[in-house]
Amino acid sequence: MFEENALAPSCDLVIFGAKGDLTRRKLLPSLYQLEKYGYLPPETKILGVGRADWDKAAYEEIAREALTTFMKDPIDEAIWKKFSARLDFHKLDVNDTPAFNELKKEIDETRPTIFYFAMHPGTFGTICHGLAASGMNVAKNRIVMEKPLGTDLLSSQEINNAVAEYFDESQVYRIDHYLGKETVLNLLALRFANSFFASRWDRTSIDHVQITIAEDVGIEGRWGYFDQAGQMRDMLQNHLLQILTMIAMSPPANLKDESIRSEKIKVLKALRPIDKSNIREKAVRGQYSAGFIKGNKVPGYLQEEGANKESNTETFVAIRVDIDNWRWAGVPFYLRTGKRLPAKTSEVVVYFKRPALNLFESSYTELPQNKLTIRLQPDEGVDIEILNKVPGLENNHKLQTTKLDLSFNEAFRQHIADAYERLLLEVMRGNQVLFVHRDEIEAAWKWVDSIINAWASEHEAPKPYQAGTWGPVASVALITKDGRSWNEFE
Numbered sequence: 128m129f130e131e132n133a134l135a136p137s138c139d140l141v142i143f144g145a146k147g148d149l150t151r152r153k154l155l156p157s158l159y160q161l162e163k164y165g166y167l168p169p170e171t172k173i174l175g176v177g178r179a180d181w182d183k184a185a186y187e188e189i190a191r192e193a194l195t196t197f198m199k200d201p202i203d204e205a206i207w208k209k210f211s212a213r214l215d216f217h218k219l220d221v222n223d224t225p226a227f228n229e230l231k232k233e234i235d236e237t238r239p240t241i242f243y244f245a246m247h248p249g250t251f252g253t254i255c256h257g258l259a260a261s262g263m264n265v266a267k268n269r270i271v272m273e274k275p276l277g278t279d280l281l282s283s284q285e286i287n288n289a290v291a292e293y294f295d296e297s298q299v300y301r302i303d304h305y306l307g308k309e310t311v312l313n314l315l316a317l318r319f320a321n322s323f324f325a326s327r328w329d330r331t332s333i334d335h336v337q338i339t340i341a342e343d344v345g346i347e348g349r350w351g352y353f354d355q356a357g358q359m360r361d362m363l364q365n366h367l368l369q370i371l372t373m374i375a376m377s378p379p380a381n382l383k384d385e386s387i388r389s390e391k392i393k394v395l396k397a398l399r400p401i402d403k404s405n406i407r408e409k410a411v412r413g414q415y416s417a418g419f420i421k422g423n424k425v426p427g428y429l430q431e432e433g434a435n436k437e438s439n440t441e442t443f444v445a446i447r448v449d450i451d452n453w454r455w456a457g458v459p460f461y462l463r464t465g466k467r468l469p470a471k472t473s474e475v476v477v478y479f480k481r482p483a484l485n486l487f488e489s490s491y492t493e494l495p496q497n498k499l500t501i502r503l504q505p506d507e508g509v510d511i512e513i514l515n516k517v518p519g520l521e522n523n524h525k526l527q528t529t530k531l532d533l534s535f536n537e538a539f540r541q542h543i544a545d546a547y548e549r550l551l552l553e554v555m556r557g558n559q560v561l562f563v564h565r566d567e568i569e570a571a572w573k574w575v576d577s578i579i580n581a582w583a584s585e586h587e588a589p590k591p592y593q594a595g596t597w598g599p600v601a602s603v604a605l606i607t608k609d610g611r612s613w614n615e616f617e
């Protein structure tokens with residue numbers, strides 16, 4: 128990220144799970160984009176691995192179909208020609224350890240190989256074992272693991288331990304694709320390149336922070352996976368907590384991976400526990416019923432494709448998070464995320480404290496708060512709400528809230544890369560800053576496990592909300608009882 132070089136250093140990519148949903152939906156289109164913008168070194172090969180009986184030509188067909196389906200723009204034949212020349216396929220069942228020796232023969236040992244695990248996390252230990260048994264865990268090679276890593280602290284430790292038997296932490300890249308989003312990365316610039324924010328970023332100036340990731344989609348045919356996970360494990364344990372750490376961490380000594388990661392870990396360790404004693408006061412979970420999204424009728428969670436039983440899995444979570452450290456004492460962070468909400472939109476809103484004295488009392492019993500909104504997606508940008516005097520001679524103290532609005536699209540007329548494009552490039556560059564350290568994952572699970580266990584002990588169904596609404600009524604009460612309200616989307 129912080130290096131200026133366009134091309135990644137020479138390396139190859141091996142994708143386990145070559146025809147899986149993630150590979151087709153995200154990895155292949157992102158690699159194609161890297162080709163298009165000239166970021167792939169000329170010699171880099173992309174080797175798909177799976178159990179199918181395919182050759183190069185068959186895999187090219189799979190890849191072309193994936194690009195046609197999942198890219199916005201049509202395939203450019205000149206780029207495809209270069210891209211498809213890199214593709215190949217190798218048949219391998221990852222449970223067959225000796226067969227990894229055959230895979231090794233396909234690898235150019237003179238340059239680093241990146242092994243991307245686009246498969247179920249339960250297979251990660253087995254793949255590492257196979258790679259090590261055939262001597263492919265050498266220091267120059269790297270592995271990339273998808274989220275969610277495990278389903279709780281224990282299972283994530285099991286995976287991390289299995290991986291650590293064969294690979295050093297410096298070779299391990301754990302994906303949280305939100306860290307690859309342009310706007311999430313911009314949080315570092317916003318906070319640490321602007322003294323205007325840097326000097327006001329704590330309990331003395333900030334009243335509270337809201338982080339929302341709303342999705343209008345349901346579970347997109349992934350009922351089997353999602354019903355085991357729920358929104359807490361699927362979104363909050365990773366994406367929302369990662370954003371929270373970027374907002375709440377103290378300034379790192381520099382922009383190196385270990386400096387940033389160590390500040391993020393401190394935040395995760397300072398999260399006040401939520402357990403049986405305070406779960407009702409701090410957290411709300413919900414499940415969508417049938418409703419309407421943008422005028423179209425959509426089914427409820429229990430009627431989604433693949434749903435085969437009654438389920439108490441949550442599709443919505445809202446939580447008040449307290450961070451017990453000097454910087455944030457008394458400043459709540461309100462987090463919410465859900466499927467089948469009215470729109471796909473993600474944002475961070477920072478509410479500043481009101482001035483110590485209200486000089487405009489004759490017009491306003493309470494002044495509106497200054498508000499910094501960081502729009503993560505869509506319409507990426509930043510805006511600040513400030514109070515101005517309304518021009519005119521009638522009333523010298525009439526104020527109006529006005530917006531200083533920066534839209535990335537208008538300010539920077541250039542391609543905004545998909546998160547996976549950036550992350551793939553950063554693995555190739557060997558830069559771990561946008562990847563999650565094992566200690567972060569484990570600290571996040573520890574905090575999240577306590578909430579999930581508290582819910583389980585309550586034996587209460589998630590609160591219903593109609594698809595196309597902003598979640599259960601109880602999530603509104605969660606914040607209004609503190610005298611605040613959720614930011615309304617425009």
Ligand SMILES: NC(=O)C1=CN([C@@H]2O[C@H](COP(=O)(O)OP(=O)(O)OC[C@H]3O[C@@H](n4cnc5c(N)ncnc54)[C@H](OP(=O)(O)O)[C@@H]3O)[C@@H](O)[C@H]2O)C=CC1
Nearest residue numbers: 144146147148149177178179220221245246247248273274
């Ligand atoms: N799909 C998505 O949008 C997202 C997925 N993820 C994560 O990415 C990972 C992959 O998910 P997804 O792509 O949806 O999963 P899929 O089930 O679609 O793909 C899994 C792949 O694993 C391969 N596979 C299964 N068993 C073996 C085996 N024994 N040996 C070799 N290959 C095997 C299958 O290929 P074959 O049957 O040909 O062998 C298949 O291509 C998961 O960890 C998921 O949580 C994370 C974020 C988003």
Ligand SMILES: O=C1O[C@H](COP(=O)(O)O)[C@@H](O)[C@H](O)[C@H]1O
Nearest residue numbers: 274304342344361362366473504
């Ligand atoms: O990791 C995941 O993220 C997507 C949402 O990602 P976005 O980049 O489209 O905001 C979510 O739909 C999926 O359930 C989850 O696994």
